[in-house]
Amino acid sequence: MSESPATIRFAFRGEVVAVPVPDPTRSVLQWLREDARACGSKEGCAEGDCGACTVIVAELDDDVPHPSQAVRSAGLALRPVNACIRFLPTLHGKALLTVEDLASTGSLHPAQQALVDHHGSQCGFCTPGFAMSMAACHEHHAQAGTRPNRQELADTLSGNLCRCTGYRPILEAGLAMLDQPGPRLPLHGLAEQLQALRQQARPAWPAFTAPGDLPSLAAAVQHDPEATLLAGATDIGLWVNKQFRPLPRLIHLGDVTELRTISDEGGWLRIGAAVPLEDAWAALVSHWPALAEMHRRFAGPPVRHAGTLVGNLANGSPIGDAAPVLMALGAVLRLRHGDQTRDLPLDEFYVDYMKNRLQRGEFIEAVRVPEGPPGWQVQAYKISKRFDCDISAVSAGLALRLDGERIAEARLAFGGMAATVKRAAGAEAALVGQPWTEATLRAAQHALASDFSPLTDLRASADYRRQAAAGLLERWWWATRPHQAMPATMLRVWA
Template sequence: MRDTIRLLLDGSELDIASPPPTQTLLQYLRETLGHTACKEGCAEGDCGACSVVLAERAGTGLRWRAINACIALLPSLDGKAVYTAAGLAAADGRLHPVQQAMVETHASQCGFCTPGFVMSLFALFKSAGTPDRADIDRALAGNLCRCTGYRPIIDAALRMHALADANDPHGLARPGPAAAGDFETALLAQLDAIAPQQPLAYTHAGQHFCAPLTLSAACHALAAAPEATLLAGGTDIGLWLTKALRQLPALIYLGRVAELQALASDEHALLIGAAVPLSDAWAALLGEYPELTEIAERFASPPIRNAGTLGGNLANGSPIGDGLPVLIALGAQIELVSRRGTRWLALEDYYLGYRRQARQADELLARIRVPRRQPGQQLAAYKVAKRYDQDIAAVCAAFSLQLDAAGSIAEARVACGGMAATVHRARGCEAALRGRRWEAQTLAAACTALATDYTPLDDLRASAAYRQRVAANLLRRFFSETTAPAIATRAVAGGCR
């Protein structure tokens, strides 16, 4: 057992003995180290002012990903390399290409958001080839600026590669992840040297934190402390701390449990480890179901998807969680594991009521099993929200139909979020679809039935009547897209950029 976390901050190793388990990385940087390059805007993962970049081993190379420091708990960064805007310039003071491009295009005014934009662009600089406008929009979906109007920042993003230094000995000014030079070799060696070999477990001021390395150890830890909070990406839990000021006396961190990080597939299903980051989980789902591209892109922002997990989304069980309707429509099952054994549950059976789930206190969610595409399957998932990027859905609806060779609906699965206290299947709508031909008359009957399946929420985001109407309109859109795809446009009922 260890009680000291080790991380690399802007290339230098830090050993931190028994840090407060619920201290965020941002609090540590600003309040403990006085490192003010990382800004606090919202403290809830929305504005991107606190963005930092993690460099991680990915096979034989490196992967660079932005996360939000304001909701990342410091001990969860044990064994990781963190880069901030203060660490990008070369030793002789030369600005990093991203920073230089921001200067040259006048992309900073009050400057408060600037370090966060620089870090999101730095992650993009280290990730892809030369980005196009769509890549840039996607990369910046989690960064807000109140001054510039974004155009100069986008100009900087389009310019940064022209300023790249392919021979930079410092390494950070070389674009792309692939360049394997001395810098990358040294960073990989540093990462390997600090990679946890032993579980972390300590108590600070009465608060306990442990980070088991195996599923069996995690189950033991939970059996011994069933009241403990399971921590994955912390993108929900972070807000309990920074906004609700909740006290969490014991945390079991799942981000180091090897079995929960695995992605696998067989001829029947994809198997997604509960602690696989959303970025990777969505990528796996898109490989099988490319129709989910838009909903994957509209799930939060890259920094949230890089930290948050699919297991956390499903376990949190929010009635407005986007993963729930999509995976219920896909017929997903979840694996619950404890010291007592393992059981599989259809995802829809996991939700018993508002924030009430079928998980026993000593169980954790280990894997998500998603059936592979079937011949004749028609699928769509739509999110209606006030903004295109980084917004919570008023309604998130997912539809999956199995059409037989004669064009009749052999099986229907429909699930909507934002429409009730829990996400659940629209059984009346499904019954109106099943066994019928996929035609206008069936659609009309299914829309009528859908109105009886849910008692929508009436809140600040949308009225109940609006939600009912939108859900039916989304079913109509699905019909248009699947029966006359050439004339259906993707703009009909979606959000707007």
């Protein structure tokens, strides 16, 4: 009897399992708790915000292009992700590790033992998620022979929420686990299992298809332009969990090798449509170190390891944090329709609220960022109620190039100020050709008030947004003015 095409295979608990998937939007967490009876992973928020459901997904190391921020160990590339918004079919050909795997050898994993020793489990609900993020961190540093400081560990755990506010003992546990060499994650034999799974046919049924190369993807999108394109599901997962939106047909981008690469192309940094946010932001920061804080504050690691930079741009949220930064950098989108491609500047992509210039059957293949001539000064700012893992009230990407003491070029882009992320044309005009003085700053701030008519909502009032945007321009001026520019340490409140 032939097997249903809706059956996927992945490595779980040391063996390859075959799992029928009648609904492609069923989450990994639902399967774990309801079918596998692996109830250590908890559902807290069902939107990827709290991290109580954190698991580790592993692929073959040579299937993950360099550079990558995945944890590489035992021939595998591992990423902590949120199980609540990970659609089950995307596990095909991969391995799934949960909190139950940590003590599978009979001894507690160093992350678990340290949480016990340092009283890091208060009510205990969030503890499995913290343990998984800590275990991924332990594996990375044990493999690399490195050791994070307390702040770096806090950044690693920023995607895990402790509602009991027990962060001090959790961080102490995280530092203590690094002194314990083992046991490590139970990875033995997984690479061989995934090698065997490579020979299996890709899952495909009317509701879900996962093309393996770019021509197949382009043909699938042309054939079914109404299908939803799925990358990391960090946004689409909320459509299902929170809006109960039916998604009758999905086309998954995550297995297309050509879309998973980052490359330098003659003065352009190319980031493919399936490159995870964590890898994409690391590449951007390597070229523009001033973007490091925006990288740290862009969601938490489990979201950044799942979601994609291009997905964030394609979503087109007016409060998205990636679009202002990339607009300021002069990014261009590479769009594909069948075997035809065209380039479109990102600042021309958005038409209106959640509307863009994609044609029917067209999709974003990559975003290309000019490395630019010398002399550009770039900065990104984010105003939100929480420092970590929060949605912005206002965000800004700011770039200028000075010729002596005069501004030769300027690109200012803001999120949260209009129905779309867009550039501040009036403020830019007030800057270009002028000396970068306080008088020029005031003129730009005055023009900025005419560039945008922000809304009042639960995150901020219109007046607050206007004042905050003007304040960010001033903060930027203090950092970039030709005379007595202030160091970054004097312009931030977070050490």
